[in-house]
Amino acid sequence: MRTTRVPGEWEPQDKVIIAWDGAEHIRGLPTDPVHIAEVAALRGRVGIVVIAEHAEQLEQAQRALSSHGLSIEEIDFLHVPELSMNVYPRDIAPECVIESDGSVGFVDINCTVYGYASSEHPMSRAMEQVDRKLAAHLGIPEHAWTRVCSEGGAREFNGHGVMMAIEKTELQRNPGMSRDEIEAEFVRIFSVDKVVWLPYPAYEDEHVLLDPLIDVETGSSGYRSGSANGHIDEVCRFVSPSTILLAEVTEQEAAENPLHAINRARMEANLAALRTATDHDGNPFEIVRMPMPEPFYLEMTPEDEWHEIWQTVASLSGATTMFDGSQMPAGDMSILPAMSYCNYLVSNGTVLGQSYWAPGRDSRVQTKDEAARETLARLYPDREIVMIDSLALNVHGGGIHCNTRNIPAAQSPIVS
Numbered sequence: 001m002r003t004t005r006v007p008g009e010w011e012p013q014d015k016v017i018i019a020w021d022g023a024e025h026i027r028g029l030p031t032d033p034v035h036i037a038e039v040a041a042l043r044g045r046v047g048i049v050v051i052a053e054h055a056e057q058l059e060q061a062q063r064a065l066s067s068h069g070l071s072i073e074e075i076d077f078l079h080v081p082e083l084s085m086n087v088y089p090r091d092i093a094p095e096c097v098i099e100s101d102g103s104v105g106f107v108d109i110n111c112t113v114y115g116y117a118s119s120e121h122p123m124s125r126a127m128e129q130v131d132r133k134l135a136a137h138l139g140i141p142e143h144a145w146t147r148v149c150s151e152g153g154a155r156e157f158n159g160h161g162v163m164m165a166i167e168k169t170e171l172q173r174n175p176g177m178s179r180d181e182i183e184a185e186f187v188r189i190f191s192v193d194k195v196v197w198l199p200y201p202a203y204e205d206e207h208v209l210l211d212p213l214i215d216v217e218t219g220s221s222g223y224r225s226g227s228a229n230g231h232i233d234e235v236c237r238f239v240s241p242s243t244i245l246l247a248e249v250t251e252q253e254a255a256e257n258p259l260h261a262i263n264r265a266r267m268e269a270n271l272a273a274l275r276t277a278t279d280h281d282g283n284p285f286e287i288v289r290m291p292m293p294e295p296f297y298l299e300m301t302p303e304d305e306w307h308e309i310w311q312t313v314a315s316l317s318g319a320t321t322m323f324d325g326s327q328m329p330a331g332d333m334s335i336l337p338a339m340s341y342c343n344y345l346v347s348n349g350t351v352l353g354q355s356y357w358a359p360g361r362d363s364r365v366q367t368k369d370e371a372a373r374e375t376l377a378r379l380y381p382d383r384e385i386v387m388i389d390s391l392a393l394n395v396h397g398g399g400i401h402c403n404t405r406n407i408p409a410a411q412s413p414i415v416s
Contacts (some may be wrong), residue, residue, distance in 0.1 A: 002162070003099075003100035004097050004098065004099055004100060004105075004143070004191040004320075004412060005097060005098055005157075005159060005161065005192075005193075005330075006095070006096070006097050006098075006157040006159070006163070006190050006191075006192070007096075007097075007098050007157070007159045007408045007411075008157060008158055008159030008160075008238060008240070008241065009157075009238075009304060009311055009345075009346040009406055009407060010049060010159075010240065010346050010380075011159060011401075011409075011411075012348060012408065012409040013046050013347055013348055013406045013407060013408055013409055013410075014046070014047060014104075014408060014409040014410070015046060015047035015049050015053060015076075015138065015404050015406075015407040016042055016046050016048055016049070016345070016347055016404050016405070016407070017046065017049045017050075017087070017093050017134065017404060017405040017406075017407065018033050018035060018038055018039065018048065018049070018050050018051070018089070018403060018404055019050075019051050019052065019083065019087040019088065019403055020035050020050050020051070020057050020060070020061040020087075021035070021052075021057070021087045021393070021396065021403075022052070022060045022061065022064075023305060024040045024272070024305065024392075025305050025306035025309070025395045025396065026078055026298055026300055026303065026304050026305075026390075026392070026395055027303070027308055027391070029298075029391060029392035029395065031087075031391060031392045031393055032060070032064045032131075033389070033392070033394075034351045034389070034390055034393045034400075034403075035050075035061065035064070035372070035390055035403075036064055036065060036068050036070070036108050036209055036347065037352075037388045037389075038342065038345075038352060038400065039065060039070055040068070040070060041350055041352050042347055042350065042352075043070065043071075043074075043145075045347060045348040045349050045350055046347050046348045047074075047076070047192070048074075048075045049075075049076040049077075049078070049134075049138075050075055050076070050077050050078070050079060050271065051078045051079075051080045051083070051339065052077075052078075052079065052080065052083070053076075053080065053081055053085065053086075054079075054086065055079050055083070055084040055402050056170050058079060059077075059372050060079045061077065064280060068125045069143045071311070075093075075366075076365045078134075078137060080130060080133060080134070081126075082126045082127060082129045082130050082159035083124075083126075083130060083338070084123045084126045084127050086127055087393075087398075087403055088151075088153065088228075088396075088402040088403060088404075089130070089134075089395055089399050089403070089404065089405035090153045090398075090401055090402045090403070090404060090405050091114075091135050091150045091151035091152045091153050091154075091228070091231075091398075091402065092111060092127050092130045092131060092151065092152070092153075093130060093131055093152070093405035094106035094107075094129075094131045094134055094138075094140055094405070094407070095109065095131070095137045095152050095155070095190075096140065096407060096408050097143050097144075097190065097191065098150055098410075100413065101129070101141065101413045102410050102411040102412050102413045103141075103410055104140055104407070104408055104409075105140065105141050105142065105143030105144075106129060106131060106140050106141075106142060106143060107143055107146065107186075107189045107190065108132060108142055108144070108148055108285045109131065109148065109149070109150055109189075110128060110146065110147045110148060110149040110150075110210050111124045111125075111127045111128040111149060111151075112124050112149045112173055113127060113152065113223045113316060114126055114151065114227075114228055114260055114315050115149075115169075115172045115173050115207070115229045115230075116207075116229065116313060116316040117316045117317075118252060118319055119147075119149055119171075121237040121316070123316070130378055133287075138407060140407070141414065142249060143189075144188070144190075146185055146188075146189050147201065148173075148174055148177070148182060148186075149173040149174055149191075150170060150173055150174075151173075151228065151231065152234075152405065153228055153231035153232070153233040153234075153398065153401065153402050154166065154170065154173075154228075154230065154231050155186075155232065156233065156236065156237055156238050156306060157190070157192070157271070158238040158240070158241045158242075158279065159221055159238075159241055160237050160241040160279065160280055161191075161192050161193035161194070161240075161279075161280040162192060162193065162194055162195075162196060162241075162279055163192045163194070163195045163196070163282055164195070164196045164197075164198065164232055164238065164244075165195060165196075165197060165198070165232060166197070166198045166199070166200065166201050166230055166232050167179055167197045167199060168199065168200065168201065168229075168230060169196065169201060169229070169231070169232075169379070170182050170229030170368070173230070173363070174228065179197065181205070183195045183197075186237075191327035193280045194272070194280065195267070196273070196277040197234040197273065197364045198236060198270045198273050198274070199266075199269050199270060199273060200223075200269055200270055201231060201232070201234065201235060201266075201326050202234050202235050202247070202263055202266070202292070202340070203259065203262040203263050204224055204227065204295070204336055204338070205224075205227045205229070205230060205231060205234045205235075205338060206224070206227060206229065206230060206315075206401050207227065207229050207323065207398060208223065208224045208225075208226060208229075208310070208313060208397075209316060209317060209319055209322050209323050209328075210224075210243065210323050210324070210327055211321070211322055211323060211324040211326065212322065212324075212329075213259060213336055214258055214259070215297045215334050216257050216295075217296075217297070217302065217387075218297075218334070220334060221326075221329075221334070222297045222333075222334035222336055223329055223333055223334065223336070223374050224335070224336055224338075224397075225298070225300075225306065225310070225335035225336055225337050225338065225394070225395050225396075225397065226306075226309075226310070226313065226338060226395065226396050226397025226398075227338055227397050228338070228402065231398075231402075232342075233342060233343055233401050233402070234247075234338070234340045234342060234343055234399075235247040235270070235292075235340070235342055236270065236274075236342065237269065237340065237342050237344075239379050239380075240283060241279065242279060242283065242286055243285065243286045243287075243288060243379070244285045244286070244287050244288070245287075245288050245289075245290050245342060245375075245379065246267060246270060246271060246287055246288070246289055246290065247263075247265050247267050247289070247290050247292045247340070247341070247342055248267060248289035248290060248291060249261075249264035249267055249290065249292050250264070250266070253292075257295070259295055260292070260295075263292055267292075268312060273285065275287070287409060288379065290342055290372060290375050291341060291368045291371050291372060291375075292340070292341070293339040293340065293341060293356055293365070293368060294356075294362060294364045294368055295336055295339070296356075296361065296362070296365070297333065297334040297335060297336050297338075298334070298335050298337060298395070299333075299335075299374065300332065300333045300334075300335050301331075301332050301333075302331060302332075306335075306396075306404060307333070307397055308331075310335075314328065318386050324348045328374070335339055335395070337391055337394035337395045337409065338394045338395075338396075338397045338398055338399060339354070339356060339391070339394050340354065340394075340399055341354060341368070341372035341375075341398075341401060343398065343399035343401040343402060344376065344399075344400060344401055345400050345401050345406070346380065346383070346406075349382075349383055349384060350383050350384045350385075350386055351376050351380050351384070351385050351386065352386050352400050352404075353372060353373060353385060353386065353387045353388065353389055353400070354372075354374070354387070354388060354389075354390040354394070354400055355368060355369040355373070355387040355388065355389055355390070356368075356389070356390075356391060357369045358368055358389070369387065372387075373385055388400060397410045
């Protein structure tokens with residue numbers, strides 16, 4: 001009988017951690033409104049911990065929340081300099097388990113800055129400390145320790161002994177290890193019965209230097225604004241112990257857009273893998289589909305803060321050209337934010353989803369936003385669905401799920 005488990009995200013939570021960026025990476029797109037909306041949706045439902053790399057960002061967060069009528073008295077603000085530009089606690093904050101006595105523990109996992117650097121790089125070493133620092137602050141003891149490298153957004157759990165991950169991603173993070181070796185370590189540290197392996201991430205969520213993208217509106221080269229380099233929470237989520245949500249691209253969309261065409265092939269391959277998967281009792285999963293957002297590009301100039309950060313991220317790999325041999329971009333760039341409807345947060349009584357339509361954008365964006373909301377409302381009928389314009393955060397390479405980390409509530413002991 002399983003005595004330890006990673007709970008499903010839909011289970012009761014004690015706290016949600018939010019990393020406050022407070023930046024305007026692209027002119028006209030400040031991130032403060034995204035974080036304010038997150039706090040507004042979560043307050044009164046769960047404890048909130050706001051973290052930031054710089055103390056000035058915490059002060060900015062307090063001013064921004066107060067100016068919007070949100071009390072900061074019950075929010076825990078914590079300075080975490082080890083974040084090293086990372087605004088995604090989903091990936092490096094504590095991944096928690098429920099012990100047999102109902103208490104909460106965490107798993108200490110290694111880091112490679114999303115596969116952009118070695119595990120010995122100074123940025124990797126700094127970020128690797130974040131889970132322990134936050135766990136100590138929250139009074140969460142260590143459950144297990146591993147030198148396997150992985151991020152929280154690369155893993156999904158159904159709360160009943162099954163984990164999902166993308167094979168290509170975990171192999172890239174752990175060169176020299178086989179899939180079987182990685183799986184054996186996941187089984188050990190997370191006490192799961194099995195790992196369901198998907199073959200592909202979203203194409204735009206691959207390494208930022210993989211190759212240029214095509215902006216179908218202009219026909220020119222575009223680039224990934226940032227990426228988690230293959231995270232499952234961009235395309236596939238557990239909704240319940242027996243239900244999986246998978247991103248979908250229709251045949252018509254694939255015929256109209258080369259990016260959609262690549263992603264359709266990938267998501268259909270993922271669907272084939274999921275159709276052969278079973279839960280811990282050997283039963284097949286119910287699979288529900290979610291639209292993939294309509295892609296649109298933003299124009300970035302060297303004056304934008306993100307331009308320098310993009311070059312810094314690219315330099316971590318030590319490459320002088322794109323991986324396909326094309327020239328590294330310089331000057332003005334068309335960039336594709338890391339948009340996703342699957343990158344939502346589930347917390348007590350609410351779901352925080354992502355939306356993208358604004359006046360002047362293609363009506364297909366609005367249609368997909370509405371379809372995403374309807375899908376979430378159908379899947380989580382007992383929770384309030386709050387859709388947040390997350391574009392400013394997506395520029396950084398992730399979304400609302402990435403920007404948050406849920407800490408489960410302690411539970412009653414397991415009785416055998």
